Amino acid sequence: MLNSIKVLLRPIGLMDAMVAIALVSLLGVQLYGFARDPGVGWHLKTGQIVLESGSVPHLDPFLSHSEEREWVSDQWLSDLLLYWLYKVGSWPYLYCFFVVIFAFGYLYLLHRGVSEFGGSSLAAAIAVLLAFKLSQIHFLLRPVGLSFFFFTLVYVVLYGLYNSFRQRVDQRSLRRRILMAHLIFPLLFALWANMHPAFILGLFLIGMLTISVALDPYFFEGDELKSDRRALIQGLLTLFAASLAATWFNPYGLNLHASIFELGRSDFFMNLHMEWHSPDFKEFAGMLFQAALGLMVLGVVLGGIGRLRWGFFELGLVVGFAFLSMRSVRFLPFYGIAISIPLSQAIVNLKHSCFWERFSLLKNFPRYFGILEARERRTNRGALILGIGLLVVVLQTLRSGEIPFYEGEYGPPHKTYPYAALAQLDSIIGSNQQNVITIASTPSWGGFLAWHGYPRLKPLLDDRNTLVGETFYREFDSKMKAGGGWREYLDKMDADYLLLGASSPLGNSILECDVLPLLYRDDVAMLFKL
Template structure:
């Protein structure tokens, strides 16, 4: 309960949870679905990829976010994500205490939560964190009990598949846990293969019950196969040039492995190596590695420490503590409502700069920094590019990267092809000097967040 309450408070008041442009287009997409009554399969937002195929994999998250925004603007958004984060943290702490006593459980929780911190944003991947915890723990507990996973996990998979594309990881996670169950079984291995096999097939079938069907299952692999995906910060390899939570976990794990006799079954060790690979390949995967890694290591670490299961793990908080927790939540919520979130200029929101663009120019094709695309959609302005890399495709991304390298010739080709009339760029973009030097382009407005350019054919 303690870590749940802390998680709620952090999201409620940490300004950086809103500092991501994708939040804007997710809300806009949810609003579009509510207004039109169906999930789009073609891009309705950009002008450069208008009508291109779009797998709206996170449609349920987007509808939820749009409803929250309609109910209470940004205050309701942070309350929604604060509540989900609290639930995820509380569940993770609960399951860790099944295998670890204190303070080991708290230390492992802190390491896992640190891996979540860089990705703690108001985006759909946070809405599935409680499902990730329940699904992973459910598989591990089933293996420990020598039974097949509970059928109650299947509704979780249905929800997961409609909330976020990471549901594919949940399906894949079933395989090494099933293999571990098979290896540890001394007799009747046929029963293990049948029970886990039936569960895997059922979970896969349930995951197809989305507006995108089979395409939704293939979609994550299509996105991850794009060669220029690493241009997007969260898909770039983990950068150890600055301290990363994953680095702290690796150091702690190495220390523990060399000072204690920790033993992992081969399937679980392979899973741990796979999680490490994912986290190193794409920085955003640190979150998954932290949560699932903590759950698969909890029992072996508890055994190595010589401690037993925490008998208080199943105890409900007393009425006194439950009342204090509820009072804490209500106090924070009232304080948040009394001091509403004002979401204005930041790294993803060029609010002031956009307000200085004349209305007749806003209707013209724009060239924008990648991180500003979501905000433009939110303001009903069709962007050149936004966070939906799959809509634009790898060739488009390659051309965009070339133009912003910067490369004047590549930029001019884009201008001519799409009839670009103006540009709004990050104030720290390396593209600024290029536009300042190009003929026909002049600065209309500049501040610490963004710079607006207008193409003037008469200028020489």
């Protein structure tokens, strides 16, 4: 206890400040709108179905349709976990869980790996800060948050194997590390494959490392470690095979893997959602992407790539995930994680550059870097601050049912989702209504309707794109416009009610022409009877 107090009384370091600011940022800023994602409702309702029925759905239970649709619920285990947390402690428990897993994954697990393999505590703090900020664009109540944690764990373990090989650890120790990975990864990937489709990126890391270890001696170094290299390649090949095989342990078998790639084959769906678009480099996330990449290039150019002793693995991490991120903002959090160790190494490489000697104002940069590095090593107690902070968050949430420092609303925001319109609909149809009510609404409200009204209320569409297919989506989009034949289309679909946004052009056209009875209207939604 006395030692912990002494540690806390040390001068504050960069990582210490970053941990404190990151926690306050998560609690006081990022939690606002945390449950705004369109899929929150059907994720929770899926978890409820799994918990209460004891089985995983293979047919879509939420949308109204004449024929049953097969559905691969590729995040069912995450949904079950999220619903269980909601059932135990409602929204605050869900919020608390994601704050803990998110902060622990970045501020402890990733930072520990980058500090160990990145060559500098100071550079590690900078690299982790950039990774943390890049990930915050996807800090939402979605299972993808769990994938960030799994990806970080796989990344750190694999780089540890790679570093052990590069540092010429004896073959017995290397084989022991490979064996430990064989014990951990199959269980990890079996779990991950049932929680989120991003397990594919974890397999990608293993494959990339295997290829890199095989190619490195032909391009970057001799093969004086031939026996160790052969052992590592064999170990990585069996590790990849075991991890891939473990992902088949899911309720859908290989259909899970097929469904993951199905979405990427549709240009229509790729253009439908902003998260699949290329980043806007004038916005904050795009500028962070450029800053991280630019800082790394600066370290490579000024310090010299030869001193870094990078292999294909580091180059593959940087180039591969930069390419993915330039195609889609969805990959930015994984990019931040994947480049964190090479970025830290590149920052350290800056102090070896002769560039600073050319300028009188900059010639002392290497010395100042060394001073700051020594201070960071003396003062670093980020893990202790993080542990105390997360303990306070958990205990306060358990005690009061409220997240500390957070004063916003819980659940999907009222200013975005039609709470009042659905309350009005409930009062109209009554509690004794036995027939299923079909509602035509914007797809972004489909999950909310499932959460609010399943099994009585069923929307025509939600944000699960590949479930209904591109043809259905295109028809819905073309018909649900003024003059688009919406009335005939909704009659064909046997819709009972029409729920539109308050600023919907179709809704305003219906009001002007007075062609449908208006049941409710507020600043969020308009409800019509068909």
